[in-house]
Amino acid sequence: xxxxxxxxxxxxxxxxxxxxxxxxxxxxxxxxxxxxxxxxxxxxxxxxxxxxxxxxxxxxxxxxxxxxxxxxxxxxxxxxxxxxxxxxxxxxxxxxxxxxxxxxxxxxxxxxxxxxxxxxxxxxxxxxxxxxxxxxxxxxxxxxxxxxxxxxxxxxxxxxxxxxxxxxxxxxxxxxxxxxxxxxxxxxxxxxxxxxxxxxxxxx
Numbered sequence: 001x002x003x004x005x006x007x008x009x010x011x012x013x014x015x016x017x018x019x020x021x022x023x024x025x026x027x028x029x030x031x032x033x034x035x036x037x038x039x040x041x042x043x044x045x046x047x048x049x050x051x052x053x054x055x056x057x058x059x060x061x062x063x064x065x066x067x068x069x070x071x072x073x074x075x076x077x078x079x080x081x082x083x084x085x086x087x088x089x090x091x092x093x094x095x096x097x098x099x100x101x102x103x104x105x106x107x108x109x110x111x112x113x114x115x116x117x118x119x120x121x122x123x124x125x126x127x128x129x130x131x132x133x134x135x136x137x138x139x140x141x142x143x144x145x146x147x148x149x150x151x152x153x154x155x156x157x158x159x160x161x162x163x164x165x166x167x168x169x170x171x172x173x174x175x176x177x178x179x180x181x182x183x184x185x186x187x188x189x190x191x192x193x194x195x196x197x198x199x200x201x202x203x204x
């Protein structure tokens with residue numbers, strides 16, 4: 001089942017299917033956050049799509065709708081220190097596993113945005129490139145992961161306003177990298193990432 005924009009309600013019919021996505025994979029600071037969402041098979045929404053295509057106000061409105069409509073949903077968080085220990089790919093997948101661990105219902109199938117995933121409790125799964133713009137449950141997970149991570153970065157901004165995390169959310173903007181050069185690294189930066197580009201790293 002799909003709407004006018006082409007989003008599909010499920011990949012495998014007849015089972016509880018969880019969609020998974022993450023946010024913050026490419027950031028220089030803060031955690032990676034993943035969400036898992038199980039939606040009713042007849043769920044339909046005209047606005048829900050990949051969270052990157054929706055403005056902030058609409059994302060938070062959609063989060064409320066998703067949480068009210070979902071059969072089950074959960075969020076998993078892996079902090080920057082563990083990202084540095086195990087690498088960002090493993091951390092992203094581990095965050096998804098943590099979200100799945102917290103679901104109040106056990107899915108019979110899992111669909112994941114992207115092309116990498118590790119088996120989860122022998123539950124069948126399917127990775128789907130750009131899945132957040134193809135399936136409702138992955139799009140919903142994208143919205144939850146993005147908004148919950150934004151909440152974290154907004155809180156961290158209060159501790160370190162000089163990095164402007166309220167606006168850049170830890171992503172490698174020119175302003176963020178300039179602030180790292182000027183003020184140094186924090187306990188929330190990912191030390192395994194290239195925090196400065198070549199133009200800013202001289203004499204650092």
